[in-house]
Amino acid sequence: MNFGKNILCIGAGYVGGPTMAVIAMKCPEYKITVVDTNEDRIKAWNSNHLPIFEPRLEEIVGQTRGVNLFFSTDIKNSIKEAEIIFVSVNTPTKTFGYGAGMASDLQYWEKTAYQIIENSEDPKIIVEKSTLPVKKAQAMERILKESKNHLHFEVISNPEFLAEGSAIRDLIEPDRVLIGSHQTESGLKAAIEIVDIYAHWVPREKIITTNLWSSELSKLVANAFLAQRISSINSVSALCEKTEADVSEIAYAVGTDSRIGSKFLNASLGFGGSCFKKDILNLVYIARNYGLTEVADYWEMVIKINEYQQERFVRNIIKAMFNTVVDKKIAIFGFAFKANTGDTRESPGKYVAKKLLEERAILSITDSQALDNARLDLAGMDGNVIYETDPFKAAIDASAIVVVTEWEIFKYLDYERIFEKMKKPAFIFDGRNILNHQQLFKIGFNVYPIGKPSLTHF
Numbered sequence: 001m002n003f004g005k006n007i008l009c010i011g012a013g014y015v016g017g018p019t020m021a022v023i024a025m026k027c028p029e030y031k032i033t034v035v036d037t038n039e040d041r042i043k044a045w046n047s048n049h050l051p052i053f054e055p056r057l058e059e060i061v062g063q064t065r066g067v068n069l070f071f072s073t074d075i076k077n078s079i080k081e082a083e084i085i086f087v088s089v090n091t092p093t094k095t096f097g098y099g100a101g102m103a104s105d106l107q108y109w110e111k112t113a114y115q116i117i118e119n120s121e122d123p124k125i126i127v128e129k130s131t132l133p134v135k136k137a138q139a140m141e142r143i144l145k146e147s148k149n150h151l152h153f154e155v156i157s158n159p160e161f162l163a164e165g166s167a168i169r170d171l172i173e174p175d176r177v178l179i180g181s182h183q184t185e186s187g188l189k190a191a192i193e194i195v196d197i198y199a200h201w202v203p204r205e206k207i208i209t210t211n212l213w214s215s216e217l218s219k220l221v222a223n224a225f226l227a228q229r230i231s232s233i234n235s236v237s238a239l240c241e242k243t244e245a246d247v248s249e250i251a252y253a254v255g256t257d258s259r260i261g262s263k264f265l266n267a268s269l270g271f272g273g274s275c276f277k278k279d280i281l282n283l284v285y286i287a288r289n290y291g292l293t294e295v296a297d298y299w300e301m302v303i304k305i306n307e308y309q310q311e312r313f314v315r316n317i318i319k320a321m322f323n324t325v326v327d328k329k330i331a332i333f334g335f336a337f338k339a340n341t342g343d344t345r346e347s348p349g350k351y352v353a354k355k356l357l358e359e360r361a362i363l364s365i366t367d368s369q370a371l372d373n374a375r376l377d378l379a380g381m382d383g384n385v386i387y388e389t390d391p392f393k394a395a396i397d398a399s400a401i402v403v404v405t406e407w408e409i410f411k412y413l414d415y416e417r418i419f420e421k422m423k424k425p426a427f428i429f430d431g432r433n434i435l436n437h438q439q440l441f442k443i444g445f446n447v448y449p450i451g452k453p454s455l456t457h458f
């Protein structure tokens, strides 16, 4: 078959996989190849058991794989053949050396840039999908300029705004697609090539083109703003617990102001996920590097409040359970950093579990998607952990239920039956405010929501 554009994506992760599957579905005339250094990951993409869980992903991969979507480990040849290369390798927070715990670890991106120049025989468009610190494109260009046959690589920034669990929907119906390029003739021409891809299904007015640096920074700022909203409402939740105000009522009252908006105001035990913390730390690091101390401090508080909220949640559990959880069985409902994903990166559930284990509790963790990751996350410290797929069984003989992920299924369990099987007094700590607190209280539970008065029988 003769394909139109030949597109390669390096990095078959949470971002690369779903993004390319949707491009393949929407652009049947293009050939899309996804490569990864991790052979097991590619094997999984080529199997019936995809390496990540996303609603509708299986269906779309099923339709396109082997037709115009290919998963491969042949990085060299794939680079040679591609006209457009998306790079979505991971850029975690640095764990060593200068900037440890703050800056992005760009070693994978850099290795990828070298792979590209070593294996290219003609000019290509390189698209940054991974979130990179501002002005990183410049460094990449400097590496890419070193190609042995003096090829020109035009670097485009096209940040992703996918939220896990709704990645496919976010790709099919995005609020916007952002494409940043140099404002030169070749930069603008390359940007049009990328606009062409998305224009197959995204209305043109939703495709925003900017200069390269605005695009890179917009991604960090978008995530910082989203996280800031959660930290804002979470800081208010602490105040609510002292004043008997109700954080949900406040979120509703405040969110109906159209200038503020109602989304992302759910108080919780804290935000998680691979992006928020990493991107804010990045923003903070960049601001500090430019000597903008106040700016850096301002954004850093978003993370501090998030840490405070998680800590506060665990402290409240221990305090409510008469200041000791030693040898008490506690059922942890959820483990993923949010519902509809198996991802546990930076999950507040992980923090809660580790802290309770340090306090010598016995945990039974139940999560329909994240138990494999939970096992990896708690490896070496899970002597007192039971992994259980059935929430009902997880709660048998437990003194408390701690909701850490907002899975729908937790809302509709038979809590009367669960209560009967639990140790008394029985506690529920609802870290997501998803349960019917009054009803649980009537059943006999002592109920501790976030940012609302607790309902206790003492």
Ligand code: UDX
Residues within 6 Å of the ligand: 010, 011, 012, 013, 014, 015, 016, 035, 036, 037, 038, 041, 088, 089, 090, 091, 092, 108, 109, 111, 112, 129, 130, 131, 132, 160, 274
């Ligand atoms: C990544 C980035 O972390 C994030 O900053 C960006 O916004 C989107 O892309 P994600 O897809 O969630 O996020 O990362 P991950 O699921 O870890 O996937 C990255 C993949 O790249 C992994 O499968 C890894 O094996 C692969 N990789 C890494 C390479 O193929 N080559 C490398 O040199 C390094």
Ligand code: UDX
Residues within 6 Å of the ligand: 160, 161, 162, 163, 164, 165, 223, 226, 230, 263, 264, 265, 266, 267, 268, 269, 270, 271, 272, 273, 274, 275, 276, 337, 338, 339
């Ligand atoms: C986020 C951004 O939304 C996405 O645009 C970006 O590309 C990647 O980072 P993601 O991390 O997948 O996506 O999930 P998101 O839905 O943003 O949730 C992040 C965390 O905030 C989760 O732990 C979630 O439970 C929490 N959250 C979200 C709240 O605690 N309260 C809210 O109101 C919303």
